[in-house]
Amino acid sequence: MFEKIILRGGKRLSGTGKVGGAKNAVLPVIAASILASKGISRIYNVPALADVYTINEVLRHLNAKVEFDGSAITVDAQADLNAEAPFEYVRKMRASFLVMGPLLSRIGRARIALPGGCAIGSRPIDQHLKGFEAMGAKVTIGNGYIEATTNGRLKGANIYLDFPSVGATENIMMAAVLADGETLIENCAREPEIVCLATYLNAMGAKIKGAGTSSIRITGVKELTGASHDIIPDRIEAGTYMIAAAITGGDVFVENAVSDHLRPLIAKFEEMGIIVEQQLNGIRVIGPDIIRPADIKTMPHPGFPTDLQSQMMALLLKAKGTAVITETVFENRFMHVEEFRRMNADIK
Template sequence: MGKLIVQGGTPLEGTVAISGAKNAALALLAASFLSRGEVILENIPAITDVNVMLDIAKEMGGEGEWIGPNALRLNLPDTISCKTPYKLAKKLRASNLLLGPLVSRFGWAEVALPGGDNIGTRPMDLHIKGLSAMGASLTVEHGYICGGAQGSKRLQGAKIYLDFPSVGATKNIVMAAALARGQTLIENCAKEPEIVDLANFINAMGGKIRGAGTDLIRVEGVEQLEGTAYSIIPDRVEAGTYMIAAAATRGRVRVTNVIPTHLHGVTAKLREMGVQIEEDDDSIVVDGRGELNAVDIKTLPYPGFPTDMQSQAMALLTTVPGTSMIVENVYENRLRVVDELQRMGAQIKIEGRTAIIDGVASLSSAQVKASDLRAGAALLIAGMTADGETEVCGLYHIDRGYEKLEEKLTALGAKIRRIE
C-alpha cells in the first residue's frame, strides 16, 4: 500500500496549479455513455478513480484511451454490455452514475451497487425514485440495480421532487432525462458546480438543459446526443485543500487555475479565521502568517461549507488558539479522522455529529492511516504542521482523488517522500 513520510514545520510558499475536478470528470465519463459519437474530455485529472471509470467503460465494450497527460477519448457504441462489472464498481462510488445513461440510451441497466469511501450512508433510493417517475422499472437484487424503461424502451419526461438535494441523484436524473421523451422538471436538486458542468457538457452534445446551478432544472429530452470535445472545470476541493494547507503551515500560497466563486464557502471561513485572502479572476492568494482565531463550521450542500473540506478544516483548527466547533450535517462517518488526529496530540471531543476542537500549540508526529480520501489529505496537512516525522498510510485513498499531491506540495516547500 505504501506510505508518505512527512517532515513537519515548514511553511508552504509559492504557486500551485489546480487540476480538473474529480467529481466533474467522473460524471462526464458517465454522461459520455449517452453519446453516439466520439467524446474527447480535456483537463481530466490522472487519478485512480478516473482510471477505474475508464476501465469500467472498456470492460463493458466501449473504447477509451488517454490521448495526452490530461485528455481522454471515448466511444460507446450501441453494442456495449449494459451490466457494470462488480469487481471494478466496488472500487468506485461514482459507478452508480451509469444507471441513468444506460437506462436512457440503451433501455436497460444492471448496475452493481457501488463501493468507494465509507463516509456514511449514501442510499440509491432517490436515484431509483427519479428514474421510476420517468417510467423505469427497477429492482435491487443480488447486489445489482436491475431494470429498464417500460414499453417503448424510452423514458418519459416527468416532474420529480427530491426529498434531499442529492448530488448523485441529481446527476443521474439529469442524464436520464437528456434522452427521455418530453420535459423533465427536477425540483430541490443539487446546485454544485459539477452539476452545472455536467449540464454544459450534455448541452455541448446537443442536449437541452436549463437551470443547472439552481434548485429547479428543466430538461427537454432529445432524440440522440452527438460527440463533442469538452474541457472540465477545476477541482474546487483540491484548491480548498491547498488553501487550508497554506493556512495550517502559516505560509503564503497562490492557487491558480481556479474559479473563485466556487470556493466562497471555504474562503469565507478562512477570512473569519483571520487568514488573508486575495482573489483574482482565476487565482486565489492565501496568507496564513498572521494570528488565527477559532471558528464554528457547519457542513451543508453547496453553496454552504462542503463536507469534502471538513476533514482538512479540522486539521487546520487543531492548532488554532481557542475552541472551535464542526458540525457534520451530510455524512456521519466524516468524523472518523478524529481518532488519527488525536494520535498526533489533537484535543478533540465528539458529541454526536459535532466535533469540539481545543487548539494546541503544535501537533506531534505519529504513524497514522487514512480512512478515506479527504481524511488522507487532512492527515498530510496535520503532518506538515507537526513536530518531527509523520507516517501517513493508506495512500490508495489519497491517490484516488489528488493528482500529483506530494509532487505539488514538495514544489511548495513541503518535505514529503513516498515509500512504496
C-alpha cells in the first residue's frame, strides 16, 4: 500500500486512456449470480478492484464456487447456499448487502451484518427493507445483524421508493425476479448500472421491463440459469479522464467511454467551452486555453453524478469566473474543499 503519491504537474495530457469495467455495475451483477440454481455464470470486463475480491469472498462464504482471473469471473451457485454474510466481509464494503435480495428470493432467508465501508454519508438501507417487507418478508434488526425470512416465496408488490436509491432498486429487483406474481418499483433509480443488472438478469431468464426509467416492472419466474454478461464501461472513470484532459488543456481520447452515460458531463463541457468529439468507440476531449465557469448541481441520474463532483470542482478552479456547486446526494461530500484551500483555492 503506497503511503503517498507524488505528482509533478504542469504538462498537457495527450494520448489514449482506456476505460475498464464499472465497479458500480459489476458488484450487483456478481451478487445476482447466486440467483442461478442451474448453470454457470461468466462475467467479463471485470475490474480487478479490492471490492471485487471482497464480494467474491462473500459468495464463497455463501457456498458458491467463484473463480477470477483478473478480468473475468466464473460463478457456480448450484449448490445449497448458506444464508449468512458475516461482519468480517460486510464491514469492508456496503455492496455486500446486495446479497440479501438474492438470498431472500432463492432460499427464503438471509442474515447480513449491518453494512459499513463508506465515509461520504449515512446511506440508509431503510428503502431496501421497505421493499422486502412489502413483498412479505419478516425483517428483524439486532446484535449488529439484519435478518429476513419468508414463509414460502416472496410475493409481488407495488413499491414506491422515497428516494431513487440505486442500491435499493438493485436489491428489490433481485428479490422480485423469483417472487410470485408481478412487482412494480416506482421512483426507482435510472442509472446505466441498473440497466446493466437488468440485462444480466434477463439473460438468466428473468422478466424485467422498464430498467433505465423511473418505473420497473418484474414478473417473477420459477428459476434462473447462469448466463454470460459483459460489464459496461465505468462512466466515472471515463469522466475523470475527460476532466483531467480539460484541466491540463490536453487532447485525450477516452476509449470505451459511452456518450449516453455521460450526457450531464458533456453538456457542462460544452457550456464551459471544452471541445468534445463523440466517436464510435469513445470520446475525444480537447481542453481550451480559457475555461468558462458553469454551475453544477448533483442529482440522481440522469442528473450530474455526485461521483464526479470533486473532479469538477478541480476543473472549475481553472475557470475564468465564479461557479456554484450544489451537492444534493450526499451530506458529507465537500471534504475535499479544505484540501483545495490548502493549495490556495478561493472557495467559499
